[in-house]
Structure formats: C-alpha cells, structure tokens
Amino acid sequence: MRRSSASVIAFIVTTALAYAQTGTPNNPPPKAPEAKRITGVVTPDRVNENLENSAGRRDAAGGPVARGEAFYLWYADNPNEFSALALYSVLFLAVLTQKAEEMPVRRVYIRTSNGDVALPKLSSWSSRNSDTLLSTKIFGPNREDGFYLFPTAAIFRDGQLQVELSGTNPIIRIVQLPIKDPPERVMKFPHEDPRAGAKPNLRALQAFMAKKTSGFPIPNALP
Numbered sequence: 001m002r003r004s005s006a007s008v009i010a011f012i013v014t015t016a017l018a019y020a021q022t023g024t025p026n027n028p029p030p031k032a033p034e035a036k037r038i039t040g041v042v043t044p045d046r047v048n049e050n051l052e053n054s055a056g057r058r059d060a061a062g063g064p065v066a067r068g069e070a071f072y073l074w075y076a077d078n079p080n081e082f083s084a085l086a087l088y089s090v091l092f093l094a095v096l097t098q099k100a101e102e103m104p105v106r107r108v109y110i111r112t113s114n115g116d117v118a119l120p121k122l123s124s125w126s127s128r129n130s131d132t133l134l135s136t137k138i139f140g141p142n143r144e145d146g147f148y149l150f151p152t153a154a155i156f157r158d159g160q161l162q163v164e165l166s167g168t169n170p171i172i173r174i175v176q177l178p179i180k181d182p183p184e185r186v187m188k189f190p191h192e193d194p195r196a197g198a199k200p201n202l203r204a205l206q207a208f209m210a211k212k213t214s215g216f217p218i219p220n221a222l223p
Contacts, residue, residue: 032160032173034180035073042072043215047094047145048133055138067097068139069163071174073150074212075186082152084204087194090212091119091150093163093174096129098140101167105144110151110177112159120223122147122205147209147219149200153191155179199223 050070058065072092076082095105104126110117124146129136150161154177161174199222209218 030173032162032176035175037181037183042092042213045215047072047092048135051094051096051135051139052133055133055135058138059134064098064138064140066099066140067095067102067165067170067172068135069093069095069172069174071161073155074208075152075183076189076208077185079189081204081208082189085200085208086198087152087190087192088149088200089152089155090122090205090209091148091161092145092213092216093148094143094145095163095165095172096135096139097142097165099167100142102165102170103142103144104166105146106164106166106169108146108148108161108163110154110159111162112157117151117154119148119150122149122219122223123217125217145216147216149223151193152186152189153193155182155186156191 047070051068054068054070058068071094074090074092076085076089091108093105093108095103097103105124108119108121110119124144127143127145129139129141129143131141156178159177161177163172163174164170165172202222205222206218206220209216
C-alpha cells in the first residue's frame with residue numbers, strides 16, 4: 001500500500017501533572033497544552049524518539065516528574081474516507097507513569113461544559129519501558145499504549161482531551177480544544193458528531209491505520 005509522507009497529524013509530548021477537576025471563575029482549572037502538527041508515518045521508534053526528546057527537555061528543566069505522555073491524532077484524507085470512518089479520527093496515546101498502581105488507563109475522554117464524552121477504545125497494550133531510556137527515568141517505567149476513536153468535530157469546540165488513570169485516579173490533561181489551525185481539508189468536513197452507535201467500516205479503518213502507521217498492531221475488531 002502506498003503511504004503518503006504528507007499526512008498531517010496533530011502531535012504533542014508533555015510532562016504531565018495531575019490537577020483537580022474543578023475550578024471557580026477566580027481559579028479556573030489549568031489549561032492543557034496546545035497541539036502541534038507533524039508529517040509522515042508514525043512508528044514505535046518515532047514515538048520512543050519523541051518521548052526521549054521530551055524527557056531530555058524535562059531533565060534539563062528540573063528532572064523526573066510523576067508521568068508523561070505522547071499523542072497523535074490522524075484525520076481522514078478525503079470526504080469518502082471521513083464517511084467510512086463514521087466521522088471519527090483515530091487517536092494514538094502513549095502514557096508513562098512512575099507508579100505501577102496508576103496503570104491501566106481507566107478512561108480517555110473529552111471534558112466539555114456539558115459533561116464528558118468517552119472515547120471508544122480500539123486496542124491497548126501494557127509494557128515496561130526500557131531501563132536504558134531517559135524517558136523511563138524522567139516519566140517512569142510503567143507504560144500503556146492504545147488506539148481510540150476520536151469524534152472529529154470535537155476539535156472545533158471548547159474542551160480538553162483528558163486521561164484518567166487508576167489508583168487515586170489522577171488526571172492527565174492531554175490537549176486543549178479547539179485545536180488551532182487544523183488542516184484545511186478537515187475544515188471542509190461536516191462539523192457533526194458521529195451518530196449514536198455509529199461505527200467505522202472495519203476494512204476502511206484498518207486501511208486507514210495501515211496508511212498512517214507502521215509497526216503497530218492493527219485492530220481486527222470494532223469496539
């Protein structure tokens with residue numbers, strides 16, 4: 001299958017902290033980081049390299065933190081693909097923590113003023129980050145990677161992509177919404193949420209993920 005080196009995705013790596021979920025007008029909840037764009041196919045080595053780079057910046061700024069993460073968000077390349085994906089994009093998320101009891105990831109969701117929108121999980125897998133990596137020292141050895149369905153229209157509305165972990169349920173604020181400067185093609189897609197119960201076409205989803213990634217297990221079923 002031909003791969004497009006111009007595929008545009010949203011990306012960010014942050015050194016994450018847990019914050020309280022509530023706020024007041026005079027003390028609002030902290031904002032999450034902003035998304036950035038990169039191009040090209042994403043591989044496990046590329047994820048690890050980005051985590052290492054983030055760990056290096058954090059090490060220079062003050063050393064280890066409780067946890068860290070990386071995320072990538074892939075958008076459909078055209079209206080037909082967007083329809084076949086049932087108006088979803090695909091999110092990849094890697095989370096590292098110092099404490100084993102914070103794993104597994106309890107849920108990934110979008111927090112809005114009207115409540116939380118849970119992201120359907122396509123697949124996830126746990127591992128121990130290599131002891132030789134700086135990211136293990138800075139963010140922790142306990143790791144979970146996973147793919148999720150992301151309702152594309154959410155990138156245009158106020159909210160935050162958040163992750164709730166296990167244990168004492170710390171929250172990681174992944175990215176602030178709306179996403180600034182999304183790709184022009186995505187701006188032209190209908191700004192509608194997926195219908196209740198709608199699911200992507202499995203073959204279309206698998207082809208989409210094979211185009212955007214390499215080296216990751218491709219889900220063989222829908223959530």
